[in-house]
Amino acid sequence: TVLLAIENALHGGLVITDNSLPDNPVVYCNPGYEKISGYNKEEVLGRNCRFLQGEHTDPAKIELIRDAISEKQDCSVVMRNYRKDGSEFWNGLSVSPVLNTNGETTHFLGLVDDVSERIDAEEALRTSELKLQQTQRLAKIGYLEWDVETMMPLQCSDSLPGLIGISRESILTQPGALYKAVHPDDRNWFAEIDRQMAQGGHEYELEFRIVRPGGEIRHIREIGELAYRKNRAQRCCLSTMQDITEQKQALEQLSESQRRLETLIGNLPGMAYRCRYDERYTMEFVTDGSYLLTGYYPADLIQNHRINFFDLVLPDFKEESRTKLHSSVDKDIPFTLEYQIKTGSGETKWVWEHGVGVRSDTGEVLTLEGYIVDITDRKQAELERQSSVDRFRDFSRIAADWFWEMGPDLRFTYASGQFYRTMGITAADVIGRTRGEVHDGPTYHRNKWTEHIKTLEAGEPFQDFEVLWTRPDGTTRNLCLSGEPLYNKDGSFAGYRGVGRDITAQKRIESQLRAHIELSPDAIVIIDRNGAIRFANAIASQLLGYTHEELIRSNTEKMAPAGTRVRHIELREAYFDSPRTRTLGDDFDLMAVRKDGTEFPLEVSVSPIEDAGETLVLASLRDVSERKSHEAEMRQQLLAYAHDDRLSTAGELASGLAHELNQPLTAISNNCDTGLIIARESPGMDPDLVQILEENYEFSHRAGQIIHSLRQLTQKGQHDKSPTDINSIITETVKLVATEARFAQVEIKLNLQKQLPIILIDAVQIQQVMVNLERNAIESMSRSDVSERVLSIRSTQLDPDTIKITVEDNGPGIRADIADEIFNAYTTSRKEGMGLGLSISRSMISLHGGQLWFERDRESGAVFHFTLAVS
Template identity: 25%
Template sequence: MKAMVAKKASCRVLDANQSEPVDIGNKRVYDRALAATSCGIVISDARCFDNPIIYCNPAFLKITGYSQEEVIGRNCRFLQGHDTDPIAVEQIRQSIRTGQEVRVVLKNYRKDGTLFWNDLTISPVRDSSGKVTHFIGVQTDITERKQAEETQQLMQFSIDRAADAVFYIRPDGTLFYVNETASKALKYSREELLRLSIQDIDPNFSLSVWQSHWQQVREGGSFSIETQHRAKDGQVFPVEVTFNYLRFNNQEYNCAFARDISEAYRQAQASKQAQKALQRSNALLKAQQESDPNGVLVTDETGATLSYNQRFCEMWQIPEGMRQLGEHKIIFNWLLPLIQEPQRVFSQMEYLEENPSLISREEIHLTNGRVFDCYSAPARSPEGESYGRIWSFQDITEQKQTETRLRQQAERERLVSGINQRIRQSLNLDEVLNTAVEEVRQFLACDRTLICRFNLDWSGTIVVESVGEEWTPASAINIQDTCFQESKAHLYQKGRIRAINDIYNTDLSPCHIQLLERFQVRANLVVPILQGDKLWGLLIAHQCSKTRDWQDSTIELLRQISVQLSVAIQQAALFKQLAEELAERKAAEAALRRSKQALKTQATELKKALNDLKQAQLQLIQTEKMSGLGQLVAGVAHEINNPVTFISGNITHAEMYAQDLLELVELYTENYPQPVPAIAKQIEVIDFDFLKKDFPKLLKSMEIGAYRIRQIVLSLKNFSRVDEAERKLVDIHEGIENTLLILQHRLKPEAGNIQLVKEYGNLPFVECYPGQLNQVFMNLLNNAIDALEKSVPVVTTEHHTTQATTPSQPKTKIIKISTEVADCSPSQTSNSDEIGTPQNVIIRIADNGSGIPKDVKKRIFDPFFTTKPVGEGTGLGLSISYQIIVEKHGGQLECLSVPGEGTEFIVQIPLAPSKIKTLQTTTLPSGEG
């Protein structure tokens, strides 16, 4: 028989979802697939006598306590005992006989004789002919659930039949639960009592006393008082009430045990009820611990463990065997090795033992990376005597990990911002590069960070390096990597970033691996440094001590820093060029040393050249943006203008053709006044008289629409001015209107309900750079709109003195644009060579926003100064506008502002008398402005 079983045990086994057998001899596949589940799984052979077990997974062995040699070849009946449910056993036999799936719950026994509840599912496996060949049994250990159900039923049974009245009271005094004894003692039904509060049954109730008792229960555990209860019939009797704190389903309750202490009851039941009350208190304390979502541990005054809940065991991963030894066996000696700093925690425990009245709260870091928030408070008797401590542990690992991620993100942003600031402030490229690689290495905690620059022959030189003390420096090594030139250079030139976690477990070529081995590299991260479309060099991070999984955040950080370094390199090249020019000028100065005036002129030119270079850098971003916008607008206007021209050009011919056809129809009508019935019917269907009147109107409306589109296209082209880089005579009002057209989306009611007021004067044509002037209008109007969107002013309307002030109403947001011609100031007239009195064209753009503080107003025209949040402003708009007006046009740009009332920008452009050409005041279409 044993030989037959052994033979069957090595035969093939059917998967429950297959009709063909699978070779059980390849046990590694099944072990890996089934070892991950906590359910016990066995496979028995239905073709052999007594259905012997031919396979079991590790979870089955763990649940039953048997070894694999003790299980294979036996029938599952060996797990049953004398008290196993016979009905469940019969259901299993019926399933085996009929080949039907069955699920039962029954008692089984482990090898050591301990009982466990088994939730068992038996499923048959059939071959291609439908014959049952195997049975698969899946068992789940539900012992804890069954014990909890039995404990809960026993607790409910005990409380309902307790001799004392039991009340579960909410913090507001209303009743949540009462037992049968309370119902009988107060002569209310249980439903009636649950509609009452403690105030209704206690004639001595005081809200302040109740709140004091509730706080005392929360802090000290339990205490007892003597008071009175009033029954439904009005009878008042003395009671002794013991209050206990209870937390259940995340709700707090005051659990009260009320004992009738009238003389007769006290003599008969005193001893018995005291013992039962103590048992109930312990049971409720245990229930409270088990319902608490945190891990709870209770110790006595010596530090010995009294009790703990299931969550505590799960958090600290206490083995099942340790839990079964009893709650008094778990001690801190088991917990301390799991903590990163056990000595510090042990010292804190000793300090709390010496000061039992203290409340403690601290974070405990475990060796496996988890973090617990530990809260410890003294446990007190009703008399205030400390008899131990309650420890509550909350798992805050995810919270701490989130805080760490946010902190790292902030540190990355500070690192990039610091490098960017240093690039702006320093003209020394070597200093910038050295500082960058050192800070990156420290931040990434890697072994080496370097920057490699390529020569014309694609050989590489390490220009800067930061390396740990235990690793060999790689500076000044000339790198000849022909593999890189042939296969990798063009990829990095296109912006490729390469992260290698392990150089020996990737697709690197042997020559590349040999190169990395020279630098002792095990993992590296390579980011290109580009100058336009050319590859200048590489920013590289090396991990030499071990492999490394480069995170996306780390890759993105190095990419951002490479962009900043690219700017620094470009800036250094510009300053190098400037330095060469300065050197040439200094050489010229040496030759002209005798001429003091020549030296002053040279110095002035050098200063101006430096200033021009800085100003060119400041205008770079804004100029590119406006150039792109102008090209986009001009292109869109051109594309729209072509079909609109086609439509408007054909509408005239359509009108002529329509008129000719209508005249022809009229001629037919005069000569054939009586049409045939079909024609008469069609005339009535199409309402020919209305069509004759409406069709010309329809064509006229189309002509007006096409004209309106052409006007809009013309405005867009005028605003872009991409073909007007020279000074010319233009209409200032036209430039303002074109700018407002571009900003129309920000002036609509849904965008902020901003009211636009125009007070245009009678201006002549002005000689200027129209595109740059439109840029100034765009900057000033954008700032005005931003100021109104971010301000929330309120005003009050006052009547005569006998009436009260009306409630505050939202202030209307207004932008006012006014133009005029005025005489120049004396300082300006002194610089004019024109005959007569020179004049200025003045444009005022004002808003009634929150205004600009005095300390901010002094700096608004400084480059890169902005009060907007990061990402919303560059601090270049007003600086560039000032340059356009003052330097390009010889005018003035002033700012007048009163905090709380608004801001006004005044643009003055000189108007030479010889260039004046009278222009009539612009008439706006109705509904605009």
């Protein structure tokens, strides 16, 4: 990040050399350096910066740089260098040492700038000035005397014809010959001077252009003065003419050079300046960049008109900056400073200043000249980088893992501290050596180590490579290594970077776990996604009847009954797509086949485990033959109890059913009689007869449903499970208790979720549970004095695997003294009750893989919930 910030802050090139390596080679260069030098990064790195020097590089400048590097001092020079294509350029080079916390010089930072254009501009300026001086010394001057009255030339010097390009004879004998040589655009000025002199003028000075016979245009300066001849009887004008063409051109070139120089200075980042070498460093010249840098315009800073620049420097930096500046000036070397200033807006900025003392011919320091740039972003990046480095160093120091790097020759170039602590060796044992030289690999898996070395030589990535390391003290460590290859921009191999960790404790735990698994009373197997058995303990071999060798690498399909093997594969693939810890065999019968062909019920608990990036499954197998036999006996007893309870329930419903049957049967009889009378007396079919017949059908259908439900409820024996809509079961049970609810003035409200999944249940058993809960609620509310008695029944899907049914009333609720025993057999709050309803209901729900419970600590009313598994 710091290098990126420097690149963004500078328009030129940046190189960093490593002072700790032989010949101080370049270890970093930015794109600006590549652009200036013409060399790409790969051609620069590892070389000394001398490769830019050439035939015309100033040896004195080279010696100055060499001395500065030797003395670990800042240095700035402008010298002639050569690009890759051989072309010359002027290099504005600044070199600064980089110190570590111990004050040792670890690197040198070089700023490179192509200042050829500036040098050319300065050279052009010097050349123009020289030409101007030569022109002034060597300029040819012509002399002319002419009559003010007649405007005719009287005499001229021998040099004038060559100056004007007209012969002496033409000048003196042809009227207007000289006037005609004047450029048409300048003749008005020429005529005006003639007129002024004729009217009594005494002197004049004029610049004009002449057009020589070949069309060449020359610039002439003429200076004239009134004179008299023949005892003042004749007025004449004495004039000198000078060809100033070269001078004009030189001045124009000088002006252009100055403009280009001002443009270059104006476009410098930050602020260029010249100041006096006094106590306050009074500014004499400042570029326009001062406003962006300081918040003050040049006029504010020059001559301390508004504020002194040195007053902007924060107090903590003044003394140090002054000391470094004076030290460099005394040694007659450039100075480089970094400090903070407070701008006119109150903002604090970091700035970088580079300058040099300007001396007189006697060696006296007259002024300081240099430039100052804003490096706030760079400093912030440096602070962030340092923070990142410190953070990485701290993590590397305290982390259990370690980091390592190799060069293209597969020799170690770096390893963090934990590497050495784990290995029990030092950096001298590692840096500069190959992995094979550091550790030749254990003898017991030589082939594995050889393959690893081949992987490194092929430049391939590797993950979680495990190796046993023997420390110098004889102790061993299990190591796990991972690495990724590195490549240069041109695609060439650059080495490796990776991590490592000590897995000795993990291996020890794995060994202990393996021992525990072997001693487990349950059969334990580990399988992969394809069903191959990777591990099996001794109990697994005993349970399935196979030897350990037969089990390992065999497939689990052959342990499943022939008719279920396809389903077995589907379930295994589905599990690996969404692995989670669960138990199989609770809600459906899971069968296994021993080697001898016998089948037995099995309960399987599965858990996903990760091994070297691969998902495996650890399965615990248990033979549940005895438990299944016991459950079957209990189920038969429960069916008997349930039958008795259903008979009791049917008896209690008998009176309601009788009323429910008598009413529609009586209606049917009456309507039939009425329909017959109407049919006999009326020639056509009366509409009322249709309505009566429809009512008869409705009542008779309802009576049939009631009778059918009663028969199912009282039917003895086990009912097969079948796909059923739970909402239809709820609706049917509501019809069964509707009369009882009406007599108790209870309103039944249904809130059934639509499109619930079809579930596999024993409809008669679930119907019995619903009737029991509904009748309990109705009976409880009939003993309460609430104004509105409401029985609410809701069905919802909790998740893809579960449906929940809720039965809620607003009666007196469940007494606290029986709350803990309400599901126990023979616990009841009714004198006429047997106390078996809720106990049997909970058992029935359990047989369906669900749960039945009630909400505790309610002030009034009772709320029962039960869940059913979605098939």
